[in-house]
Amino acid sequence: MSDLDELYQTLILEHNKSPRNFRALAGASGHAAGRNPLCGDTFDVWVKVRDGLVEEVSFLGQGCAISKASASMMTTAVKGKTVADADALFRRFHQVVTGHATDSADLSDPKLTLGCLSAFAGVSAFPIRVKCATLAWHALMTAIHSPDAGVNSTTP
């Protein structure tokens, strides 16, 4: 499989075409916008957290297939997780997309298996796309932990 096919796995292309939870969220406990000013990608992420549990996540916005599919799959992956597990999942995801997934301790924890998210492993061959894959995640973290922060601009 070429680098490119590795990157654009069927699952990613499918989520890009039909993103899940692609809507605003009424009664959200937090919201943040993720923007990459260098490429213009922009997403809004909403989250509803209750008693330390991520009850609902949604997003809207536009960007490349990687960023959009990542946002979509993120919403399904963290829904129902505790905030702590969502944080850990992001750390794990970050390791995978940057090609630094060497921490076997994490792997043994069933709550932290990436599942579908492992489709993004191909990103590590295209370092510039790491920002795309993590854009919505950064916004999610802001929405959960600093629900009043608003815009979260990432730059390389």
Add this chain to the structure above:
Amino acid sequence: MSDLDELYQTLILEHNKSPRNFRALAGASGHAAGRNPLCGDTFDVWVKVRDGLVEEVSFLGQGCAISKASASMMTTAVKGKTVADADALFRRFHQVVTGHATDSADLSDPKLTLGCLSAFAGVSAFPIRVKCATLAWHALMTAIHSPDAGVNSTTP
């Protein structure tokens, strides 16, 4: 003779030690200051022009041996010359210190023989010192032709 001895001829060293016309000039028709901001050399030049004739020239200030001796020898060289001849002499002097003295037409004109000024021919081996040798001359030209111009800053 080394480049250095060629540059610092006895005549130059002597004028540096005992500059001629080293004073302000009462009743001057023009005055200008010559400054080289990059090295800090600074001279004031006064001139008395009547009926197109340079009657008197004087200077004050401080600088290296080349600039000071050049100012001193300039004052003796142009005194009594017409403005036109003073201008031509400067052009000729400039050619010599920059090593571009190829114009034989000038040479044949007795009013334009450099005389003692040819002691500065050695400057052409040290291009950075051309500014030194011409600093007072530039001020003189300003004092003659734009007597109200004031400061004349040269930079390389």
Add this chain to the structure above:
Amino acid sequence: MSRSVMSASADRALAWDVDRVRADFPALRRSVRGHPLAYLDNAATALKPESVIAGVAEYYTQVSANVARGVHTPSQEATARFEAVRERVAAFIGAASPAEVVFTAGTTAGLNLVAQSYGAAMLEPGDEILVTEIEHHSNLVPWHLVAARTGAVVRGVPLTEDLTLDLDRLEQMLSDRVRVVAVCHASNVLGTVLPIKQIAAMAHRRGAVVVVDGAQAIPHLPVRVGDLGCDFYAFSAHKLFGPTGLGILWGRTELLAKMPPWQGGGGMIAQVELTGSTYAPPPMRFEAGTPPIAEVYGLGAALDYLDGWDRVAATRYEDALADEAAERLAGLSGVTVYRPRGPRVSVVTFTVADIHPHDIGTALDAKGVAVRAGHHCAQPLMRRLGVPATVRVSFAPYNSPADIDALITGVGHAQRVFGA
């Protein structure tokens, strides 16, 4: 490759020996992800001929002295070369004198210099600065900053349907409040060449100065600032096959003479007291600190190198490549090409239906084709085009027809991957 394209490139080969030119550019020898590099990102930065790389190294290897302040021989050599390149640049752009050539850190620095020196000194609250919808951020944001500082107002002149500047609207917007008209000579996204001469005449009738961002024109067009009639012209060495870290700002003698310094430091002073200073005349007044010396050596080498080109033939060649690329791209289903009518440089912008430009960029990179994907530092133009981003290919005279083949194949591959 189609028949007509092949014969077109055969024609071109007579006038332009691209293989010989390619041999001068060592970066073309590299491969990317197992493919030969097809470098179609020349508008971002140009590749450098061997002689430019050698020119930079020459300074470090044989001279390595500071300029303008040393009595020693290496410093004199550096100073002499530095000033000789200034003269060379003046001749290259038709400046009235080398003193009109200010060395800066780049186009961006040059435009900021004009905005913060000329602009900050001359602009008053309510004064207007006209920019265009096609400008690069480097010719927008400096004006936003100086407007905030002075109370002046920035207004944008729109484009026509043809993606050229709407000169009628410009004429309407040129009120007596307009002090500055800031325009690019050529667009980095569409390649549109603006009619500077005409714009300058219009602006000057209203007493406005004309600041031209020449970053994208200088590698392609013969620039004579006198003929253009503008007041300032800025460009970067790195887009002209020269080094990074160096730009040129040309300004009219009369304007430079009345401008206050922008940056303070060594080399730009007349006299310094502890609590105040007076300043040297231009260009020194605007060159505070140790300048980019090795870079100036490199630029000198770049201008020498360009002397070896028939630049008219070079431009005709790269324009033909751009036309060919535009035509072949437009022939692909789902591809939209954005091309202005009228004069343009060899830059082609497009989008592909249902595939984001970044994904196209990555797909092309996987085939060794280097293009730019994004907003190209031209967000207002993206909004005008109604797209968040585009893919841009930009040509230089060392590009080959094979680069276009790789591009077309790569776009097709992306479409297959995406099922688009």
Add this chain to the structure above:
Amino acid sequence: MSRSVMSASADRALAWDVDRVRADFPALRRSVRGHPLAYLDNAATALKPESVIAGVAEYYTQVSANVARGVHTPSQEATARFEAVRERVAAFIGAASPAEVVFTAGTTAGLNLVAQSYGAAMLEPGDEILVTEIEHHSNLVPWHLVAARTGAVVRGVPLTEDLTLDLDRLEQMLSDRVRVVAVCHASNVLGTVLPIKQIAAMAHRRGAVVVVDGAQAIPHLPVRVGDLGCDFYAFSAHKLFGPTGLGILWGRTELLAKMPPWQGGGGMIAQVELTGSTYAPPPMRFEAGTPPIAEVYGLGAALDYLDGWDRVAATRYEDALADEAAERLAGLSGVTVYRPRGPRVSVVTFTVADIHPHDIGTALDAKGVAVRAGHHCAQPLMRRLGVPATVRVSFAPYNSPADIDALITGVGHAQRVFGA
């Protein structure tokens, strides 16, 4: 050469193999007017090791792509290296984070950035900026310019008889109106090292920020910005054996975060409309336009090269050369050496009775000895010393005892020529 000097240099040779180091610097192989080059103008700009020249060439030969905006592999490589060097610089100076490291065009540009961004935003009429009598114009004029813009006042802290900063006077001058204290870490004329830690503590008690011009300290001293306690620290790559056209401004995260942009352009924006813009966080906010990319590669190579040195031994060695030069110069009749008491870097300034420094400079050049003659961009200090100009010799670890011999011989020769 005297006996004691010979044994001193023999001692040094044990710790510092100067011949091996010299072999790394190609510019040392040149001759000047028939003599081997004795390069004693290191404070103006340092020579470059082969590896730095190769580092610059590597970028042009193998990469030659723009940073931060490209999806293609060459651009990714350039971006990765660019950011890796930023991290390397952060580690080299002990910054809290790479985001505190801003790439600029040089020390001068860095100091102007602080003055025009931090200064212009924070200073109000009547506020005071303290500078010192020992500053380089690059740490004076930017403050004059921003004072003129804001109505703030620049005041100069004098030196003591020992040619060190008068800390008692500083304490007296540190009123509540003082917002900025701008000082050099080491003087480019006298070599005086200022007690930054102490100055920073004094200034911070009064709520002033401390801006340090590190141009002359960085090649000699281990710099840990955290330990120094200052708020900004600026230096140039070219004095640190790196390329021209590049400087570093370090600033505290909290301060950078609240500073407005200085220059506008590509790469520093969040969002741009035609008539206004919002900006990226630091360090991007302060890096408008295409940065000096090849130069950053070269700086990376310079830091790698310095890793191969025992820098403590290098400094001890160059300090010993400076001491030896100062001692031998002071032993010549008619020579006055200006040396501060206390910590200093390897810079020695002197004058010769009845011979203007420029004439000494030319006489030394005739013997292949490169020194600086003039006011060294420190006119206030010249006035303080009561001289229009001086001769300055400045050392690097590749200088040899033979360079000092050539210097001493050259001064004697000048005295004979002048009959002084």
